[in-house]
Amino acid sequence: xxxxxxxxxxxxxxxxxxxxxxxxxxxxxxxxxxxxxxxxxxxxxxxxxxxxxxxxxxxxxxxxxxxxxxxxxxxxxxxxxxxxxxxxxxxxxxxxxxxxxxxxxxxxxxxxxxxxxxxxxxxxxxxxxxxxxxxxxxxxxxxxxxxxxxxxxxxxxxxxxxxxxxxxxxxxxxxxxxxxxxxxxxxxxxxxxxxxxxxxxxxxxxxxxxxxxxxxxxxxxxxxxxxxxxxxxxxxxxxxxxxxxxxxxxxxxxxxxxxxxxxxxxxxxxxxxxxxxxxxxxxxxxxxxxxxxxxxxxxxxxxxxxxxxxxxxxxxxxxxx
Numbered sequence: 005x006x007x008x009x010x011x012x013x014x015x016x017x018x019x020x021x022x023x024x025x026x027x028x029x030x031x032x033x034x035x036x037x038x039x040x041x042x043x044x045x046x047x048x049x050x051x052x053x054x055x056x057x058x059x060x061x062x063x064x065x066x067x068x069x070x071x072x073x074x075x076x077x078x079x080x081x082x083x084x085x086x087x088x089x090x091x092x093x094x095x096x097x098x099x100x101x102x103x104x105x106x107x108x109x110x111x112x113x114x115x116x117x118x119x120x121x122x123x124x125x126x127x128x129x130x131x132x133x134x135x136x137x138x139x140x141x142x143x144x145x146x147x148x149x150x151x152x153x154x155x156x157x158x159x160x161x162x163x164x165x166x167x168x169x170x171x172x173x174x175x176x177x178x179x180x181x182x183x184x185x186x187x188x189x190x191x192x193x194x195x196x197x198x199x200x201x202x203x204x205x206x207x208x209x210x211x212x213x214x215x216x217x218x219x220x221x222x223x224x225x226x227x228x229x230x231x232x233x234x235x236x237x238x239x240x241x242x243x244x245x246x247x248x249x250x251x252x253x254x255x256x257x258x259x260x261x262x263x264x265x266x267x268x269x270x271x272x273x274x275x276x277x278x279x280x281x282x283x284x285x286x287x288x289x290x291x292x293x294x295x296x297x298x299x300x301x302x303x304x305x306x307x308x309x310x311x312x313x314x315x316x317x318x319x320x321x322x323x324x325x
Contacts, residue, residue, distance in 0.1 A: 052283025
C-alpha cells in the first residue's frame with residue numbers, strides 16, 4: 005500500500021492523472037512486471053469484434069497516439085489481433101496510458117489521456133481515411149470521443165445517414181449526460197444513431213436528464229422513438245445490466261435477454277465487460293445476423309473476457325454465428 009499512498013491512490017478507484025501521479029507510469033515499468041494491453045473503450049470493442057470475426061483485417065480502428073514506444077506497442081498488438089489501426093499521430097504529445105494497479109484482486113485505474121485528447125477531423129479528411137470511410141459497412145463510436153472531436157463524430161454520423169449505413173453508439177459515462185456542455189454534443193449526435201448501447205447507470209442517467217424517469221423500460225422506449233434523421237432505419241436501444249437481463253427495445257417492442265451466468269470465483273476482471281459485449285454485438289451485426297443472435301454474441305464475448313486479465317483476448321473464439 006505504500007505505492008498507493010505515494011501517489012495518493014485509493015483501492016477500487018478510477019481517476020485521471022494529475023501532475024503528482026504522472027511519474028507513476030515510468031516507475032511501474034521500472035520496478036514491476038508489466039503487461040501491456042491495448043485499451044480505450046472503442047479500441048477494446050474493435051479488438052473483440054475482430055477476434056470473433058472469421059476473417060482478419062475487417063475491423064479498422066482510428067484514434068490519436070504519440071510517436072513513442074507505447075504507440076508502437078498499440079500498433080503491434082492490433083496487428084497481432086488482426087485489427088487495422090490507422091492512427092492520427094501527435095508527435096508532440098505522449099500516447100495515452102492507464103496504470104492498472106492490483107492489490108488483493110482489487111483494481112485501481114490511473115489514466116493520463118495524453119494524445120487521445122488531440123484527435124483532429126483533418127485525419128478523417130485524408131485520402132486514405134476517406135477511402136476507408138467510403139468502404140466501411142458500419143460505424144461504432146463511444147461517447148468519450150465527444151469530449152475530443154465532436155466535429156469528427158458528426159462527419160461520420162452524417163455520412164452514415166446519407167449512405168444508409170448503420171451508426172452504433174455507446175453512451176459511455178454518466179458525466180457525458182449530466183454535464184450540459186457535453187450533453188449538448190451528445191444530443192446533436194443522437195438523431196443520427198441507429199443503435200444505442202448503455203449500461204443501467206447510463207440508461208437511468210439519460211432518462212433523468214430527458215425527463216423520462218428512471219424506469220429503464222420506459223427510457224428505452226422513449227429513446228428509441230426520439231428524433232431520428234435516417235428514417236430508413238428504426239432505432240434500437242440496448243441496455244445491459246450486468247448479470248441481470250439485457251433490455252432491448254426495437255420496432256415498438258421490448259425484449260429481455262439473459263446473460264450467460266458465471267460463478268463469482270471465475271470472474272477475473274469486470275473492466276471492459278461492456279466494451280466486449282459491444283464487440284460481440286458488432287461482430288454478429290456486421291454478418292447480417294438477427295438481433296437476438298447479436299445479443300447472444302455480445303453476451304458470449306463479455307462472458308469470455310471477464311474470465312481474462314484486463315481484456316486479454318482468449319486464444320480461441322468458440323462462438324458460432
